Amino acid sequence: MRAQGFVAVIACFALASCGLPRGAGFQSEVLAASNANTAAAGEEPVYDFAVYEVGRETLPVLQGWPVTGDAALPWLVAQEQPASLLIAAGDTVQVTIWDAEENSIFGATGVTALQPTVVSSDGQIFVPYIGNLRVSGMSPSTARERIEEELIMTVPSAQVQLSVEPGPSNSANLVSGFAASGLYPLLDRNVKILDLFSQAGGPSPDLNSPQVRLVRGSRTYGIPFERLLKDPRANIAMRGGDRVYIEDDARKFIALGATGTQSIVDFPEVEFSALEALAFIGGVNAGSANPEGILILREYSAGAVSDGIAGPPKERVVFTIDLTSADGLFSAGNFMLEGDDLIYGTESALNPALAVFGLTNTLASVAGGN
Template structure:
C-alpha cells in the first residue's frame, strides 16, 4: 500500500510540473506560429529564403570623403607659428626701418579661424594653405603699395595638419599628415597597424559633422575607400560590434561576437561548439529574427503585412541538403540561434525522474515497515 501511494505521488508531481529543460520544444515553437493564432511566422529555410535573406553588412565612405583631394604635407593649420621675411625694393619701405630693406616677422601665429595679420596686407587666410600659397597672397597684397616686394614664409612651430587615431590600433596618438601618410592606409600603417583580426576590423573616420565607416579589408580590396586625410580627422579602429545569442542544446549558451565578416548558420553552430550529441535535435535548429517589412514580404510571399515581423527560420540538418542550406543561411546582428532537445532526451529525463523518485519511495516504504 505504501509503495502504491508513493508511485501515485510521483505520477501526480510529474503531471503537475514540467521537467527541467533549456527552452521550448519544437512542438511548442510551432504552436506559437501565426497560423496557430501566434505572433510569429515559422519558415522552413530553402534556397529561395537564403537568396532573399542574404544581406551582407556593406560599409563604405560617402562621395564627400572619396572626392576630397590630397592635401600637401606642409599645409598650415590653426595654431601654427609662421616666420615671415619681407624684402622691399626701396630704401624707405612700408615695413623696413631706415637703412634696411628687409623686415622679419618671426612669430606670427595662425588664429583659431585660420588667419594671420600682416601689416599693410591685412588678414590673410593661412590655414589650409601651404607656405608657398601664403607667400603669393601676401605678395599680391603688398605689390600695390611697395614696388616689387619679395616674401618668404616658413613654418616656425607646429605640426600643421594632424589626425587623431584611437581604438584597436598598435600606436594610439596624434599624428601629423606628412607626405608619405596623406591617405588612410598609410596613416594606419604609420600608427603600427590594427590590433584586432583584420577580417573583423572596422575603421571609422569622423570629419566635422560627417562620419564614415569601412571594413579594414575593403581599404585594400577597393582602393576608392583609401581616402585622403584632412586636418582634424578622428580615426577610430574597433572590432566588429555585431553578435548573436546561442541557446538550447548547443556547446555554449551565451552572447557570441561575430568571428567572420559574413557568418553562416553552420559557422555559428561551429563557433559555439556544435550541437550537443547527447541531447540536440538536428531537425530543430531555429533562428529567431525581427525582419524588416521589405524582406518579410519577400520571404512570406505576401503584400498584406505592415512593419517589421517576427520570423522563426527552421533548419533541418538531417535533410540531404540541410548542411548546404545552413552553410548558405547568413546570421545577422541580434539573431537568436536556438537548438531544441531531441524527444529522446525528454523521455530520458522523465524515466530518470520516475525511477529516481520511485527509488526514493521504496526507501520511504522500507523505513515505514
C-alpha cells in the same frame, strides 16, 4: 508473478519517458501552437510567428529582407586630392628671407630666418616690411610667391623660403580605439585614413571586431575595419578637423538548447554565417541534439513587416536549418546571422526512447539475475 511485476515497471517507465530530464525542447514543441492566437473549432491555429526553412529556394528571398538592429552608417568614396597643404588658422609658418645686396636690410649675411609665426584666427601673419598678410587658404608655394612679390617692392633681390607646420585645423584627431590615439598633422591634402592608422599603430588589440567611425562636420560615417582594409575605394583622404574613433561591434547572439555552448556570444566578424556561428559555439550536442532541427529565432521591427518577399510577414520569424543535407549545409553557410539572433538546438525525439531502452536492459538484467 515476478515477471508480471517487471513488465509493469517497464510499462511505467515507457509512459514516463517523455518526462525524462532534457536539455532542450523538441522541434515540434518549440514550433507548437501553444502560443498561437485562439482559433475557432475546426480552424487552423494562427501562429504569431512565421517559419522558414533555410534552403536553396528560400535563401534569395531571405537575403533581401531588411537587416535587424541599427541601420548601417554610410561611408565616403575615396577621391585623389592635390598633394599640397592649404594653410589654415593655427598653422605655424616659418619664413626665411635671402637678400644678395651688399648692404642688405636683413643683415650682413643677407639671410634672415624670421621667428616662426602662428597664423591668426583671421588667416594672417606678420612679415617685416610688408605688414600683415593673409595666407589662409593658400598652398605653401603660393604663400611664398605672394610674400616675395610684396617684399621685392622694398628689397628687389629678395628671395623667400617658407615652410608650414600643420596646426589643429590641419590635423586629424584619432580619439579612441587606437594603439596610440592623439592629434596627427596632415602634411598634405592627400593623407589617407589608413596612413594615419599606420602611424597610430592600428586598432587596439583589445577590440574583437573593430568598427571605424568618422565624424566630419555634423555627419558621422562608419565602416568595419576589415572592409576598410580590403576596399581601396574606402581609403579616403582625411580633412583637417576630422575626428576618428574605433569601437567594438556591439552585436551579440545567443546559443541555447542542445548546442555545444550555451551562452551569449560576441560577433567575431562583421559577416558571420549561421554555419560559422554553429562551428564557433562547438556545433551541436552529439548525444542529444536533433541535427535536422536547428532553429534561428529572430525578431524584426514592426516597420519591417511586409509580404514575405520585401520583408518578413510577421515580426517574429523562426528559421529552420537541416544539418543532415547538403542543401541545408550550403544554405546555412550563406545565411548571415544578425544581432540578437537566438540559435536553438532542439532535442532529438529518439533520445528519451534510447534512455528508456537502456533502463529496460538494466532492469531486465536485474530481473534475470533474480
